[in-house]
Each structure stands twice: as C-alpha cells, then as structure tokens.
Amino acid sequence: MSPTQSQPALYLSKVERRYPQGDSFLDVLRGADLAIWPGEIVALVAPSGTGKSTLLHVAGLLERPDGGEVFVGSKPTASMNDQERTRIRREDLGFVYQFHHLLPEFSALENVVIPQLIRGLPKAEAQERGRQLLTFLGLGKRLDHRPGELSGGEQQRVAIARAVANAPRLLLADEPTGNLDPHTADRVFQTLVAIVRASKLAALIATHNMDLAARMDRRVTIRDGLIVQLP
Numbered sequence: 001m002s003p004t005q006s007q008p009a010l011y012l013s014k015v016e017r018r019y020p021q022g023d024s025f026l027d028v029l030r031g032a033d034l035a036i037w038p039g040e041i042v043a044l045v046a047p048s049g050t051g052k053s054t055l056l057h058v059a060g061l062l063e064r065p066d067g068g069e070v071f072v073g074s075k076p077t078a079s080m081n082d083q084e085r086t087r088i089r090r091e092d093l094g095f096v097y098q099f100h101h102l103l104p105e106f107s108a109l110e111n112v113v114i115p116q117l118i119r120g121l122p123k124a125e126a127q128e129r130g131r132q133l134l135t136f137l138g139l140g141k142r143l144d145h146r147p148g149e150l151s152g153g154e155q156q157r158v159a160i161a162r163a164v165a166n167a168p169r170l171l172l173a174d175e176p177t178g179n180l181d182p183h184t185a186d187r188v189f190q191t192l193v194a195i196v197r198a199s200k201l202a203a204l205i206a207t208h209n210m211d212l213a214a215r216m217d218r219r220v221t222i223r224d225g226l227i228v229q230l231p
C-alpha cells in the first residue's frame with residue numbers, strides 16, 4: 001500500500017516510555033504526540049538525554065511504549081506480536097544510523113539488494129532498483145565496491161539507498177551525517193532530502209546540527225517528556 005495524504009505516515013498518540021532507575025522509574029516520554037505526514041521531513045532536535053533515541057526506538061518499533069499508541073500508516077502497533085512488528089519494520093520503515101552498519105563483505109549494490117530479497121522481491125528487479133537508487137545518489141560507478149573501498153560519505157549514501165530500497169512509508173534517521181565532515185555532511189543531507197522528496201516518503205531525522213535542522217520542513221524537540229514544536 002502506498003502512503004496517502006489522508007493519514008499520517010507516523011502518528012504517536014500519548015506515547016509513554018519509562019525505564020527502571022533504582023527503586024523507581026525514569027519517565028522519559030510522558031504522553032508524547034507527533035504526526036508526520038507523507039512527504040514531510042521533520043527534524044528532532046533535543047538536548048542529550050531528553051529521549052531522542054528512546055523516541056526513535058519507539059517510533060521504529062524497536063521498543064514498545066508503556067502507554068499510548070504508535071500508528072504506522074493506519075496500523076496500531078503497540079499490541080502487535082513481535083512477528084507482526086518485525087514485518088512492519090521491514091515493509092514500512094527504513095533506518096539510517098550515524099554509523100552505516102553496511103555488510104563489509106558485500107558490494108554497495110549487494111548491500112542495497114539483500115534487504116529487497118529478504119522482502120521477497122525477484123533478484124533481477126531488486127538489482128535494477130538497487131542500480132537506479134545508487135545511480136540517483138551519485139554512486140553509479142561504485143556499484144561493485146565494498147564498503148571498505150568507499151569514502152565515509154559514499155558509505156552513508158549506500159546506507160540511505162538501502163534504507164529506501166523497500167519503498168518504506170517512513171524513514172527514521174539518527175544523526176545520519178554525524179560522523180562526516182561538514183562538506184560531505186551537506187552533500188549526504190542533500191541526497192537524503194532529494195530521495196525523500198522523489199519517493200514521497202516521510203522522514204524523522206534526529207540531529208544536533210541546527211543548520212541541517214533549519215532546512216527541514218519542521219522542527220520538534222522533547223521537553224519534559226512531551227513533543228514540542230519549534231519555530
């Protein structure tokens with residue numbers, strides 16, 4: 001099913017998340033609300049320790065909320081079983097991390113093709129899509145290079161291609177340009193935006209980089225466990 005304008009790609013409703021701390025609990029999210037619409041790129045900027053990773057983990061179905069609901073498209077996910085949550089993660093979500101986590105023994109193209117094969121796409125189709133994506137990201141001449149033979153920015157672009165290869169409705173990124181020099185970070189960010197726009201995805205991107213955040217559609221932060229919109 002492709003994303004539609006009529007419903008958010010991601011909707012967090014009154015999400016709570018707490019962790020045990022000594023004899024009590026640390027309430028990190030206390031009823032966080034956030035809707036991200038198809039085609040929208042939202043920056044998550046918040047001071048260290050306020051719950052950015054927690055929010056991304058809950059939104060990415062890596063952790064369950066202790067209260068509230070996480071809708072991916074129209075699907076409420078909080079009480080789904082692990083198998084269903086894994087399927088949503090594979091089909092509807094794409095992840096980009098600060099460190100790309102590419103498979104070192106496989107080529108750039110294989111890194112993008114493998115998740116598609118896992119999803120059940122025929123090999124020829126997966127390879128064609130992988131080639132197209134990597135070419136769009138300026139890596140058409142690097143298809144057969146292994147991650148160790150690519151620069152940091154090139155590796156991160158492969159990670160972006162991998163994240164969007166299965167046409168997710170939502171891209172979640174945690175400091176996707178955090179380990180790159182400013183010039184490369186800028187290029188990688190531009191390609192990330194271009195591919196999000198071209199594929200009409202929604203994206204939630206955690207970053208400390210205020211220049212990058214300023215270029216996204218909207219900025220939100222976490223304050224006292226709630227999502228607050230920034231100007």
Ligand SMILES: Nc1ncnc2c1ncn2[C@@H]1O[C@H](COP(=O)(O)OP(=O)(O)OP(=O)(O)O)[C@@H](O)[C@H]1O
Binds near residue numbers: 020028053
């Ligand atoms: N598994 C856990 N068990 C206990 N406490 C945790 C756990 N995960 C996170 N915390 C605590 O929850 C709070 C929020 O953590 P989180 O990692 O979400 O912060 P963050 O905003 O991503 O920080 P940073 O920008 O430094 O990565 C922190 O005080 C952290 O110590």
